[in-house]
Amino acid sequence: MSNTKHFVAPVEETPLLATDSLRTDQAPLSLWADAWRKLRRRPMFIISSLMILFLLFVAFFPGAFTSVDPNNNCQLSNSEAGPTAGHPFGFTLQGCDVYARVIHGTQASLSVGVLSVLCVLVIGVTLGALAGYYGGWLDAVLARLGDIFFALPLVLGALVITQLPLFRENKSVWTVVFVISMLAWPQMARITRGAVIEVRNADFVTAARSLGVSRFGALVRHVLPNALAPVIVLATLELGVFIVAEATLSFLGIGLPASVMSWGNDISAANASIRTNPSILLYPAGALSITVLSFIMLGDAVRDALDPKSRQR
């Protein structure tokens, strides 16, 4: 009968390997190298990062794209005039060159976005990591503090803060950065806190502690680096969100002063002529959308690359 037969496969078919031998055919890969390897093959990452590089170039060297001074070359005779040679996007109500204004507005939008994200990172990651790692009363206090700011809607909170005399009289990029960071750090703190809590009980942290690493040392050396992935993803996504926030505040007249070229201010100004010449509104709004879209696409691509579930070989 076939079912009582003792079957032995020929040894040549499955040659016996050494137990638990090390695979040496591939180059060593750190988490970041691995993420980079995945990222650079993704079309979404390539497109969005090329767009961001282009935007950065525009922000740093606006002179390479236009020689027209956006503010001081306005002639009312050109008011709402259509595109002409050298002025491809036409003119605003005040007779300023739309193309020049859009190019020069890049700098303000990007700098508000980048600076706000940096501030949020410093405040949010520090507080979130301390709260998550040490827990106890520190966590409770910081969580409630965060909740207070969390409960304030951005526009409402910004209205209140910017009406303070100190801010009303010194409107600049920095006041906008301050307002956005004040109201946006709790989300970053929450994400960091969650990631830190997830990592802090890992065996490698216990192992480091029993090697003699101090409690704070373990946070800095082992916990934080392992909790950074969601933080980086959120930071990339928030960059886009903060640029929109700046435009919103400027549109409402509580953001950047009129002297600073910004898309939000231009959208606000173009609001008056939306019926007669909507293209004046379209160009700064389009630039804003493209910028935000590229950062959000980058954030999505980075999130996929850093997803720990995709990191099994």
Next chain:
Amino acid sequence: MTTATVKIEETAIQDRPILEIKDLAITFTTGAGEFKAVKNAHLSIMPGETVAIVGESGSGKSTTALAAIGLLPGNGRVTGGQILLDGEDIAHASERRMIELRGSHIGMVPQDPMSNLNPVWKIGYQVRETLKANGRPDGPDDVARVLAEAGLPDAHRRARQYPHEFSGGMRQRALIAIGLSCAPKLLIADEPTSALDVTVQRRILDHLEKMTTELGTSVLLITHDLGLAAERADKVVVMYQGNVVEAGPSLELLRNPQHPYTKRLVESAPSLASRRIQSAKEQGVEAADLLVPAAAGRARDEVLQVRNLRKVYKLRQGMGQSTDFAAVDDVSFSVKRGTTTAIVGESGSGKSTVAKMVLRLESPTEGQIIFDGVDTAGLKGKELFTFRRRVQPIFQDPYGSLDPMYNIYRTIEEPLRIHKIGDAASREKKVRELLDQVALPQGTMQRYPNELSGGQRQRVAIARALALDPEVIICDEAVSALDVLVQAQVLNLLTELQSELGLTYLFITHDLAVVRQIADHVCVMEKGKLVETGTTDDVFDAPQQDYTRALLNAIPGASLLLPPAVA
């Protein structure tokens, strides 16, 4: 002539296997390309028979079983061969046909009882779901009957409970109840008891055997434990790298393994081993480099003494009330230098808490831990730092104990850097030496933990623990997560290192078979209390307590007699 043919046909029908797998090949499509998980699998299960597939992780044993029930992951597909269920080829059957077959013809008991019951539904509802899907009566009495048959007492009440109110063993019983509720002809049990304590494992398997015998159900048992397979199955199929390398009647295969891989498995199966692993030196090999004077010269004093240790946790009961729970209760033992003491117990016995207190990661509520004549409770600052250097841990989970962001060099070098030992060059030399000691190639240094297997990571963890030349190493379930062969390799390494460096081990484990292989002394713990201590030989040969006896009897395959040449 005609009658003879008819007769043959009749026998053929009676002898037709319930499940027959022929030349099965399964391919997975991954980001890195095609991967053949199963290359050539074949097995047959007769009605009422139990067949076990044995193999290490990645051998294709679970994949083969999942293919039989049509539940391969989305990126896997059958690329060759046949799966005949009662004569019908189901390798490429439609999803509709598979749904008909599942439950009523093929049942399944999954591996992890903790994650395979839906936590938001009552147990009774989850049983009813299966009954309903297969058109069986599904009233409360039917549900209770199914649960009662799986050995759950007070089934009516139990059916109204949620999974979190069940212990691991009870959940596995509930899953068995679900798997067998529609009296399938074939039950696939994928490592049904790997996550459970040995005594629970034994009871569950006994009950499963009884139920399937009564129902006449065939069982396809998937396990990594050769001892368990041989004890429970009529036939054993050994898989290695996607191929079936050997198959045959259990005892025959165990006593007379033919394929080199099976031989290797039989040699290192811990449940079948009968004595402590001996290092090369102890076996009488005279090698000058094995004799380290420091280790030989040390007196066998009691390096670690634990006296009346007690740890009480406060359990919150809501509304600010709490009750005391003694995780460790009046535990005393001592460890001689250069020997291995094992603390054995089931989950919840408090053995890991003892380890944490010895490592001073938790402080005891009462009692003393005396390391080299000094009470560790009084250590502060610099003294504690020195203590950390002399006592090192190795943890259970090889996937969790190494920082994924650190490469192997930084991981092993970290303790040296923290304790400010040597300069960069001498530290690198030390790391190279340590890698040699744990038999890893020096090219490992630049790699990251995710590139290593579980056993390799555990060897890195051992190298890191050895970096500071410690005297005592606390192994908390250090080999429990490893495949049998890799486990044997790590245990051998630990034994070699012990005789070479004069190390003292405190070995925390639930696996008595491992204790037998590595320990000189055993402490058996039950519910926080120490119930028995003694030398390994005494405890194994003449256990004094019922609990110890129950633990020993529950080692799968312990009762199988093997010729001394193999064992």
